Amino acid sequence: MDLFTIPGIPATRQDDKNILNKTVKKTKKVVAKVGKSLSERIANIKRSVEENLGEYKDKYDCIREENDLVKYIDLCVEKGICAIDTETTGLNPMLDDIVGFSLYTLGLKAVYIPINHIDYITNAKVNNQLSKEICKKQLQRLANNNVKLIMFNAKFDIRVLRHQIGVYLTAYWDGYIAQKLLNENEPENGLKALHKKYVLKNEKDAFAFSDLFEKITFNLVPINSGYIYAARDAEVTYELYTYQKQFLDPSNSKCIEKDLLEVSNVFWNIEMPLINIVADMEDSGIKVDLDYLNILSEKYNKLLLEKEAEFYKLCDKYSNKIEDYRRKNPNNKLGSMINIASSTQIAILLYDILGEKPVPRQPSRGTGEEVLKAMNNEFCQAILDYREVAKLITTYIDKMRNIINPEDGKVHCVFNQYGAATGRFSSQDPNMQNIPSHNKEIRKMFVADDGYVLMSSDYSQQEPKVMTQMCGDEKMLNAYRNGRDLYSEIASLAFNRTYEDCLEFYLDENGNKTDKTNKEGKEYRTQAKSILLGILYGRGIASVAEQLHTTKEKAQQIQDKIFKGFPAIQKFEEDSKNMAKEKGFVTTLWGRKRRLPNIQLPLYEFDFSNAKNNNFNPLDFENEQEEFIDYEAMDKYTRMMNRSYGRVAKEQVKAKARAEGIEIKDNGGYIADAERQCVNARIQGSAADMTKKAMILVGNDKELKELGFKLLIPVHDELIAQCPLENAKRCKERFANLMSIAAKDRLQVPISCDVEVTRAWYGDEIELEEI
DNA sequence: CAGCTATGCGCC
């Protein structure tokens, strides 16, 4: 896709931004108001291109005859490799149109092939463009001849070409994915920016003048101006590939030197094969039951009004106090009515008007759920009730209607397969990974196609199992091998109880689980689980204690026992931190890296440039001067910082140093953050690898394909799919089986999945025996 | 008006 973005061009064309820059809001208007007429803006574009890119006119070509395209494709086939990039009218591969595409292969000029440009004056289609049929025929030859296709954010272009041209391509290289594997912390996301940084080494780019461009969709840009830009994109995509590939080619010495062999394995065997699977999922989409959605909407909107009314009734009750505040604070931020949705105004109400005291360990003027629950105040419940309903309506109910594709009544969300730095997926438009599960009503709006059933399969205890593998502990491994519950096993050890006494349910005489809850056992299990997950998330012991409603000492005691009984857990934690400290990164089971450079920061950094005893003369260029370091002061303040506990105390030390002209930078917080991340990143990242391997195995399975089975959504440790009702039984077996064996190459812990077959997501289970 | 941060909250 077109990763190079013309800043003036609206977000609707900046497909890269959609995926790569989460802060960008999509503009609904195709042409924004900038106070100029369309023709003026286009005249501007023409002039800018003439002025800035005149010399590049001959560097790129525009293909407007079939013969020329055939010849270019001939050469791509001959070379066996080419870069490809599409231009579209917007971000939606199904609803927006392709405007043209560009190609580049070694030894040739990059070319642009216009398909759908429109004359901005007459609104008529511009002459001498190639038809979709011709393009399809030629692009198909790339696929038929296995030409290696170089792309950037390939999934988008692949989907555009599927829907708008009817050709099914597979990327050989995706520069976006490659960049994520090479440095998931890279601040630049766009093709153009990455190219400038790594290929041009930050030298000036002739094409960077594009600030001058006005907001306009690409189909309105005159071909004679636009082709230079579009063609350039393909060339830039290729050049970035040339730079990146040396690090991800296992036969290249740079790949070995930089310790990227395992990373390249993740690239070639996990991430790249996943792209088409993800494109398939986005294309499949998931059906929304509109009638049901309308019922939900009505129900919750009514509820919202009720909750709102309750809040304002309380405002009336306290109107004296509120009015009193308004009088004393004429410049207050309260509107004529207190806005229940404004955290600022709620804070004024609670802390200034009602005189509530800050809740311990919470922001001083916080109005979050924890704070509100801790206050004994009748407003709080009303606010929480309102928020709960408002969240459901705005984020999940009303939002959904705007996203449904009118052509098929489905939502086709965008999955970012490297959305999280750990390697996890993210999802947007809508985010299918945070649909409420507690409130089953919302999930039920998602249904299978007619004649189909939904099938959701989730790994049971995926993260603890990954942790077990990484600990390499026989005791833990055996618990799983013997079909025992790890949390109960750990609890048994920590609380000196038998394993059976730490189970959530009583067993019958045959040792089978009954549905009778063992209240005490459940409690032991929960405590052990919380501690273990606390370790896994790098959570502090005080915070774990709080969650368990117990004292810090008690929680520490339990943790000590767990560490003593399962020393591998503690060792894993230490090994992970040591790995990060030595190398600056941690790795997953499959070798994906999570770089944590902050862990290598010095605890304190000193700046003596303004120190009183610094004799450095910045204007003295004659004599070589060494940077001034006052080792004595450094020592003194390091000790003082280490001795002072708490933010306030540390600030005092810093202030004291500042009085001597010494600036101290305290990196303690960053280091602690990184230490927490390094344990979690290994577990979360390995689990992500595992789910991705399963997606590839399941998504490419011939039998499942023949049975009409389709993957729909990944939710971290869970895959949602659908299949025809009559094939559900077989699909269920195969689905679960493939998922459970997908990670066998590096995961010896027995893996099992819970599969549910329903009409609606989270709906009633369909008994397959009855079919 | 667009773009940004802060705050809050849904999920795994």
Next chain:
DNA sequence: AAAGGGCGCATAGCTG
């Protein structure tokens, strides 16, 4: 003294 990993997205409210 305090200590929760990873996301997307809503509204409020500020800024240029």
